[in-house]
Amino acid sequence: MVWFSSPSDATTRLGEVGYLADPATATTAFLAGALEKPLLVEGPAGVGKTELAKAVSRATGADLVRLQCYEGLDEARALYEWNYKKQLLRIQAANDGQAWEETHDDIFSEEFLLTRPLLTAIRRSEPTVLLIDEVDKTDVEVEGLLLEVLSDFQVTIPELGTVAATRRPFVVLTSNASRELSEAVKRRCLYLHLDYPDTERERAIVTSQVPDLDDKVATQLVSAVARLRDLELKKAPSIAETVDWARTLLALHIDDLDAMAIDDTLGVVLKHASDTDRAVRELKLR
Amino acid sequence: MTLLDRHIAFLEALRAAGMPVSLSEDLDAVAALGLVGWGERQQVHDTYAATLLKRQSQRETFDEYFEIYFPRMVGEGVARADAAQDQPAVRDSAADLAAFTEELADALEADDLERLRQLASEAVGRFGAMPGRGPGMSSWSAYTTLRRLSTDELTLKLIEGLRRIGWGEEAAVRAASTRVGSYQQMVEADARRRIAEEKGPDQIARITVRPTIDRLDFLSARRVDLEALRREIYPLARRLATRLTQEKHARRRGALDMRRTVRASIGTGGVPLTTHHRPKRPHRTELVILCDVSGSVANFASFTLMLVFALREQLGKVRAFTFVDDIHEVTDHFAPGADLVDTMTRLADATSHAARFGRTNYGRAFARFLEDHPDALGPKSSLLILGDARSNYSDLSLPTLRRMREAARHAWWLNPEARRSWDTGDSAASDYAAVVPMVECRNLTQLTEFVHDIL
Structure with a gap:
């Protein structure tokens, strides 16, 4: 399957479903589809x-x-598991005449296999996007598990043999970089770092998500957020929080974002007391 | 030079800069470029970035190398070369300069990036040329260019202009300095591009590109670098904390809990199928840090302090002291959840308390420490000394340090100087190293490793 025919095609089609991609994101998304390689997306929380x-x-x-x-995710939750209860029932229900060999072959078949996301994604014959979210939260052992899936798109089940993908899924891994992923995983992926957008793009995102917002307020909002990000805060406001802020302003019927209005609604974007103090001081809100 | 040669030279340069670019990534990049094509420079850049880059800290180095190996244009560019046909060869007079500054001011006010980039290239071409004695000896200077354009005046003018069209004072100042700053970077980049064209990219890549932020020497950091380093502290502390928790979980199981195991075995007919273990008692290090805050090593000391305090949850108790030739306790400056920039400022202000005559004197500082804070070191505490061991040829008080070493459970000395410059000049590194094990700690990577190992 052709996911995107060119980088510009990726930009338009992602734009049509409400995701405003910058050129680097579009190019990388196109490549991930065309090269059939997993895409590792890193960046701060809340940038999409x-x-x-x-x-x-x-x-x-x-x-x-x-x-x-x-933390603690294991093979049974990520790949596949045998349905023990059903297997037990099967053994008990078997009549005495049946040989053990037959039963054995019987209980390790498709019928008793519980597929988990990774195996599900590989076995599907329809086009699939596989999202492995917050991969940095797992233990190092799980990364080893991912290697076979990510490089060859196959899973080996000892009792059944190797299951290879009939149709390669579009794999996206996301990470907050709270831990360095191993070189082996990184090598198999295309890398994309998503960062806070520039003011133009952020304004476009805000107006597309909150269409009722006044143009003037949107401009003020985006420049206020840009200033906050410059302040070396513990947690800089993310795009998601900008959009939340826009919704707040809309709900409160604020049509001019002055110092007073910023001060009143600052809690929507800043989540640390020291960050708020700093913002109040630097932006001279009080 | 063919396209393939250029590609391989680019990869070689990246490897030389310490980026792990393997053969398989090389092949990926070529395959990807085959799909995207060489039509658009930005797309080529993004394609290389997607296939070769593996972490964000390498981005800056990567971008600089890309600029050198795949420059935006050659010489004056195609459009300019056509226009220059009917102009005099030397276009560098006072009148020219004035006209150019006028044009630049307009472009800055409009914040037209494409135009600014063109003007940057033109500026270097016209005002930054340094003719050499022979062919291949001529060069280009960003410094001369920027001096000629007098950027300070430009900034002032831009602030005025922005104020006129209704910007607030503060906003105007901020916008002006960022715009002029980015123009300066454009000029520097263009000068590099021209030099690379003349001398070949490989040579320039080796000389001009700076190491990534986590490999940058603390002692050679510029002001911009310091800010970048400061931004790194919290993410770094978080990464380190995650790593430590995970490693602790891996060896969480303590001694066998007989009672619970036997009780649990009743359920399985007296056979102990599952064993129960006592949780391990968390071992918490108490840290006492002594920092030399004189002159150049001050940055290093404050970074280490910030990192240690950002990791406070992992530690039992931390006490921090700063010294030049007197000792001063700064533990109070690190309130939990306090703002990083404020803390740094307060720390810098407190430096005056740590100095009496203002000349570093390790011996005196150690003696005063034992005098004023005899209770600080105990059998549970670890001692960490930060400094370059340059004591202005004064008395080293080795016996005092030995007493401190004996009072504490562990002791380390972090030296931000390269090992080869230890014992040069007034450095007493090996004298002190004989008492307290001394570790070289020049950049964030080394610092992180050290902090990880002692926790």
Whole structure:
């Protein structure tokens, strides 16, 4: 399947489903589809890493299979598991005449296999986007598990043999870089760093997400956020928070974002007390 | 030079700069370029970035190398070369300069990036040429160019202009300095491009490109670098904390808990199928840090302090002291959750308390430490000394340091100087190293490794 025919095609089609991609994102998304390589997306929280995968699935009409990573994620939750209870029932239900060999072959078959996201994504014959979210939260061992899936798009199940992908999924891995991923995983992926957008693009994002917002307020909002990001805060406001802020302003019927209005609604974008103090002081709000 | 040669030379340069670019990435890049094509420079750049880059800290180095190996244009560019046909060869007079400055001011006010880039290239071409004695000896200077254009005046003019069209004072100042700053970078980049064209890219790549921020020497950091380093502290502390927690979890199991194991075995007919273990008691290090805050090593000391305090949850108790020739406790400056920039400023202000005569004197500082804070060091605490061991040829008080070493459980000395310059001049590195193990710690990578190992 051809995911995108060119970088500019990626820009337009992602734009149509409401994801405004910058040139680097569009080019990389195009390459990930064309080279059939997984795409590793890094960047601060709330810049649209997960959203990129969702947008690709919407734009191409593919289904999204999602694997949310967390500490303690293991093979049974990520790849596949045998349905023990059903296997037990099968053994008990078998009549005495049946030989063990037959039963053995029987209980390790497709029927008793519970597929988890990674295996599901590989076995699907329809176009699929596989999202492996927050891959940096997993233990190092899980990365080893991912290697076979990411490089050859196949999973080896000892009892069944190797299951190879009938149709390679579009794989997106996201990471907050709270841990360095191993070189082996990185080598198999295309790399994209998503950062806070420039003011023009951010304004476009805000107006597309919150269409009712007044143009003047949108401009003020985006420049205020840009200033906040310059302040060396502990947690700089993300795009998601900018959009939240826009919604707040809309709900409060604020049509001029002056110092007073910023001060009143600052809690929407800044989540640390020291950050708020600093912003109040630097922007001279009080 | 063919396209392939250029590609390979580019990769070689990246490898030389310490980026791990493997053969498979090389092949990926070529395959990807085959799909994207060489039509648009930005796309070529993004394609290389997607296939070769593996972490964001390498981005700056990568961009600089890309500029050198795949320049925006050659010489004056095609459009300019046509226009220059009917103009005199030397276009560098006072009147020319005035006209050019006028044009530049307009472009800066409009914030037209494409135009500014053109003007940067023109500026270097017209005002930055340094004719050499023979062919191949001529060069280009960004410094001369910027001096001729007098950027300070440009900034002032731009502020005025922005104020006239209704900008606020503060906003205008900020916008003006960023715009002029980025113009300066454009000029520097263009000078590099021209030099690379003349001398070949390989040579320029070796000389002009700076190391990535995590490999940059603390002692040679510029003001901009310091800000970038400061931004790195929290992400770094978070990464380090994650790594430490994970490693702790891996060796979480302590001694066998007999009672619980036997109780659990009742459920399985007295056979202990699962064993239960006591959780390991978390071992918390108490840290006492002594920092030399004189002159050039001050930056290094404050970075280490910030990193240690950002990791406070991992530590039991931290006490920090600064010294030049007197000792001063600064633990109070690190309130939990405090703002980083404020803390740095307060720390810098507190330096005056740590100095009496203002000349570094390690011996005196150690003696005063034992005098004023005899209770600071105990059998549970670890001592960490930060400094370059340059004591202005004064008394080293080795016995005092030995007493401190004996009072503490562990002791380390971090020296921000390269190992080869230890013991040169007034450095007493090996004398002190005989008492307290001394570790070279020149950049963020080394610092992170060290902090990870002691926790």
